[in-house]
Amino acid sequence: xxxxxxATRGMVVAPHALAAQSGLAVxxxxxxxxxxxxxxxxxxxxxxxxxTGIGGDSFWLLRAPGSEPVAVDAxxxxxxxxTAAFYRDRxxxxxxxxxxxxxxxxxxxxxxxxxxxxxxxxxxxxLPLTRILADAIEYAERGYPLTAAQSATxxxxxxxxxxxxxxxxxxxxxxxxxxxxxVERQPALGATLRRIAEAGCDDFYRGELAAAVAAELQRxxxxxxxxDLAAHQALxxxxxxxxxxxxxxxxxxxPTQGLxxxxxxxxxxxxxxxxxxPDSVEYVHTLVEATKLAFRVxxxxxxxxxxxxxxxxxxxxxAALDDLAARIDPRRAMPWGGAGxxxxxxxxxxxxxxxxxxxxxxxxxHEYGSGVVLEDTGVVWQNRGISFSLEAGSPRELKPGRxxxxxxxxxxxxxxxxxxLVYGSMGGDGQPQTQAAVFTRCACFGxxxxxxxxxxxxxxxxxxxxxxxxxxxxxRFDPDLVQxxxxxxxxxxxxxxxxxxxxxxxxxxxxxxxVLEGGxxxxxxxxxxxx
Numbered sequence: 242x243x244x245x246x247x248a249t250r251g252m253v254v255a256p257h258a259l260a261a262q263s264g265l266a267v268x269x270x271x272x273x274x275x276x277x278x279x280x281x282x283x284x285x286x287x288x289x290x291x292x293t294g295i296g297g298d299s300f301w302l303l304r305a306p307g308s309e310p311v312a313v314d315a316x317x318x319x320x321x322x323x324t325a326a327f328y329r330d331r332x333x334x335x336x337x338x339x340x341x342x343x344x345x346x347x348x349x350x351x352x353x354x355x356x357x358x359x360x361x362x363x364x365x366x367x368l369p370l371t372r373i374l375a376d377a378i379e380y381a382e383r384g385y386p387l388t389a390a391q392s393a394t395x396x397x398x399x400x401x402x403x404x405x406x407x408x409x410x411x412x413x414x415x416x417x418x419x420x421x422x423x424v425e426r427q428p429a430l431g432a433t434l435r436r437i438a439e440a441g442c443d444d445f446y447r448g449e450l451a452a453a454v455a456a457e458l459q460r461x462x463x464x465x466x467x468x469d470l471a472a473h474q475a476l477x478x479x480x481x482x483x484x485x486x487x488x489x490x491x492x493x494x495x496p497t498q499g500l501x502x503x504x505x506x507x508x509x510x511x512x513x514x515x516x517x518x519p520d521s522v523e524y525v526h527t528l529v530e531a532t533k534l535a536f537r538v539x540x541x542x543x544x545x546x547x548x549x550x551x552x553x554x555x556x557x558x559x560a561a562l563d564d565l566a567a568r569i570d571p572r573r574a575m576p577w578g579g580a581g582x583x584x585x586x587x588x589x590x591x592x593x594x595x596x597x598x599x600x601x602x603x604x605x606x607h608e609y610g611s612g613v614v615l616e617d618t619g620v621v622w623q624n625r626g627i628s629f630s631l632e633a634g635s636p637r638e639l640k641p642g643r644x645x646x647x648x649x650x651x652x653x654x655x656x657x658x659x660x661x662l663v664y665g666s667m668g669g670d671g672q673p674q675t676q677a678a679v680f681t682r683c684a685c686f687g688x689x690x691x692x693x694x695x696x697x698x699x700x701x702x703x704x705x706x707x708x709x710x711x712x713x714x715x716x717r718f719d720p721d722l723v724q725x726x727x728x729x730x731x732x733x734x735x736x737x738x739x740x741x742x743x744x745x746x747x748x749x750x751x752x753x754x755x756v757l758e759g760g761x762x763x764x765x766x767x768x769x770x771x772x
Contacts, residue, residue, distance in 0.1 A: 252757045253277060254747035255589040256292070256667070256767035259385060260284040263376040264591055265770040272368045274593040275303060275361030279354045281589045282603050283377035283434065286350070287427060288385045289766075290412070291394045291608045292667065293587040295433070295445070296344075296615075296622040299353035299603035300493045302480055302653045303360055304661070306596040310491045310653055311360065312480035315353025316644045317346045317625075320469045325631040325639050327464055336627045336639070339401050341462040343611040346626035346645055347473045348445075350603055355442030356475035357599075364597055374438040381431030381619070384424040388766050390741070392421050398608050406461050407614030411621075430619030446470045450618070457615045458622070480653075483507045483557050485684070486515065487657025492650050495543045499650035500553045502673035504535040504562065506680060511566035519686040520718075522725035523571060525699055528677050529712060529731065530569045532701050533577055535673070538565075544636055545643040574730035577701070577710065586649055586672070588665035592749045592757055600651035600663040652676050656684055659753035664690075666762075668744030671700045675744045679760075683750060690748040690760030691769075698743040715740055739764050 251274070253264035264281035272280075278301070286294045301313040323345060328336060337343050358366065358373075395402070395418035402408050409416060411427065419425065436450050444450045447470070455467035480491045483503045490506055492499030508531035517524040542551050555561065568575070586604035604623070611624040628646045629639035637646055648669045654662040662683060666675035675698060682693035697715035711734040714723055718735075727733050736742065745765035750758045759769035 250594040250772050251277065251592065252749050252759050252769065252771040253281060253589070253591050254749055254759050254761050254767065254769050255281050255285060256587050256745040256747065256762065256765040257285060257289045257388070258766060258768045259288050259380065260589065261768050261770040264589070265772065266376065267368065267373060268593055269772060270368065270372070272373070273361055273364045273366050273595070274591040274597040274599045275357050275364060276366050276368050276373055277593065278589065278591045278599040278601050279357055280373045280376060281591065282350070282354060282601060283374045284380060285587050285589065285603065287377045287381045287430060289391070289587055290427070290621055291391050292605065293603045294605050294610070294621040295351050296348045296610060296620040297350050297603060297605040298348065298623065298625055298647065298649065299350040299601065300497055300647070300649050300651055301353060301357055302491055302493065302600040302651050303357070304598050304653060305364060310480050312478050312493050313353055313356050313360070313475055314478060314493065315349035315356065315475040316496060316647060317349040317473055318469070318642050318644050319346050319626055319629070319639065320464045320466060321472065321642050323464045323639065323641050325633070328631055335631060336629060338607065338624060338627055339612040340405055341458070341611070341613055343624040343627050344458065344463040344465065344613050344622040346623070347465060347469050348620070348623055349473060349475060351437060351442050351445040352473060352475035356477060360477070370441065371438040374434050378431050378434045378438065381427045381434060384426045387419055387421055387423045387425045389421040390766055392418050394608050402609055402612040405612030405614070407616040408609070408612050410616060411614045411619070427619050429616060433618045433620060446473050453617055454615060454620060457617050461613060463613070463622070481553055481557065485510055485654070488655050490652065490654045490680070492652050494553055495546050495549060496644040497647040497650045498539050498543060498673060500543055500556060501535040501539040502650050502652060502676050503557060504538060505531045505673055505677050507557070507562045508534060508566045508569065509677065509681065511562060512569045514681065515685050519682055519688065520696065520722070522722050522729070525722065526571070526574070526726060526729055526731070527569060528674070528681070529699065529701050530575060532674055533575055534565050534568060536670070541636065544646055548643070572729070586667035588651060588667055588745070588747055590663040590665065590747055590749050592663065592751050596661070596751060596755065598653065598661060598663050598749070598751070600653045600665055602649045602651045602665055604649055604667070648672055652680070654680060654684065661751045662748060664746070664748035666744035666746040668742070670702050671742065671744045674700055675746050679746055679748050683748065690750050690758050694746045694748060694760040694762050700743055709734070713742065715743065
C-alpha cells in the first residue's frame with residue numbers, strides 16, 4: 242500500500258507504470274485530476290496497445306468535493322447505414338472477430354479526452370493539450386520498453402492477428418512477436434497524437450485527421466465512413482447509483498454493464514453480506530450468487546439505451562432488488578449455464594490535492610481489438626461492435642447508429658463515514674466481480690486498498706483469456722474454502738496464484754482528512770504513483 246498524507250497533492254493508479262507516472266507528472270505541474278487522467282489515458286494508448294488505444298472507446302466518472310458525480314460516455318456507434326444485410330451479403334452469419342469487418346463502430350476514446358478536458362477547465366484546468374499528451378507522443382516516437390505481457394499476448398494471438406492489415410508492420414519483427422527486451426516504437430501513432438495535441442481532439446472526428454482515418458478504413462473494407470466519425474459526440478450525464486449502508490456507489494449507465502456492478506453489491510448487502518467474515522465460504526458464495534442474478538438481468542436488458550424496454554433505475558429500485566436478493570439460497574448454489582462476455586481493458590484512477598477524483602476505463606475490446614492497424618495514422622481499431630448479433634429479434638440485434646454493449650464500467654463510491662473510493666478493473670465479465678471484491682473488502686471490512694487487491698480473487702464464467710463457465714479460484718485460497726464452495730454445488734476450478742484472468746484492478750481511497758491510500762494489481766504492470 243502507498244499512503245500519501247503530506248499535502249495530499251495527488252495520486253494516480255494505472256496498470257502500466259509509465260502511464261501512472263505521466264499522470265503524476267501532470268499533477269506535479271499543477272494540473273488537476275482530469276488533466277492527469279487524460280495524460281494517463283494517452284500514455285496507456287501507446288505503451289499498452291494490446292489492451293487499449295485511441296481506436297477504442299472510453300467511459301469516465303468525475304467528482305469534485307461537494308458536487309454530484311458526473312459520467313462521460315465516449316462510446317462510438319455503428320455506422321448510420323449498417324445492418325445485418327451488410328454481413329449476410331458477404332456470406333456471413335456472424336460478425337467476424339478480427340479484420341476490417343470487425344472494425345464496425347466509431348472509436349470514441351479521443352472524444353472522451355476532449356469532453357473530460359471541458360470539465361477539467363471548469364475545475365480550473367489550464368494545461369495545454371500539447372503538454373497533456375507530451376509523454377504519449379514521446380513514447381510513441383522515441384520508444385518505450387515492451388512489456389512481457391504485451392509480448393506474451395501477441396504470441397498467444399498471433400494466428401488471429403498476423404494477417405490483419407497493418408499489424409505485422411507495426412507489432413511484429415520478421416513475422417514474429419518481439420521479446421520483452423525490445424524498445425517498441427509507433428511513429429505513425431506519434432504523429433497522430435501530435436496532430437491531436439496541436440489541432441484538438443475534435444480533429445479526429447471532423448478535421449484532416451478524420452478524413453485520413455476514414456479514407457483508410459474505407460479502403461480496407463470497414464463499414465465506418467467519414468460521416469459516421471463526424472456525427473459522433475461524447476456525452477456527459479448523471480451516473481447510475483445505489484445506496485450501500487449510509488453511503489452511495491456510482492457507475493456508468495447502459496450500454497455499459499455498470500448496472501450489473503451496482504446490482505451485485507446491492508444484493509450482497511441485502512443478503513447480509515456486511516455481517517459476514519471476509520473471504521469466508523458464505524462471503525464468496527453470496528457474491529457469486531449475486532453475480533448470477535445480476536448477469537441474467539444484464540444479459541436480458543442492457544444494450545443501447547434507445548432499445549431498452551426497462552430503464553436501469555427500475556431495475557435498481559428497492560422492490561426489484563429485494564425480490565432478487567430473496568432468491569439467494571445460503572445453502573445451495575443456483576444453476577449456472579454461463580453468460581456474458583470477454584475482453585481486454587485498462588482501468589485507471591486519479592485523485593488530486595483538492596479531492597477531485599476520476600475513475601476511468603478505456604479499451605479496444607479483444608486483444609488489439611479488430612487487429613487492424615491504420616498504417617497512415619497508427620491507429621489500432623477496436624472490435625467492440627462484434628457484440629451485436631445478426632439474428633433478427635435478438636436483444637442486441639445489429640441496427641444502424643447503435644452503441645454496442647460494453648463490459649467497461651468505472652466505479653466510484655461515497656462511503657458512509659466520509660471516505661471516497663475510486664476503483665475498477667479490466668476483464669470482461671470479471672470486471673464487476675473484481676469490483677465487488679475490492680469494494681466489499683475496503684468498505685465493509687476495513688481492508689486497505691492494496692491488500693484488498695492483492696488478496697486471492699474468484700471469477701465466475703468467461704473473461705479475458707478464458708472461455709469456460711466454471712467458478713475459478715486462485716490457488717492461494719484456503720483449501721477448506723474451495724471444498725466448502727464445492728459442497729454448496731459450485732463447479733470450482735483452481736487456477737494460478739496470481740492469475741491475470743482475474744483482471745488488473747486498482748483503487749484509491751481518500752479519507753475525510755484528505756489522506757490517500759492506493760493499491761495497484763500485482764497481476765498487472767501497474768503502480769501507485771503519488772506525491
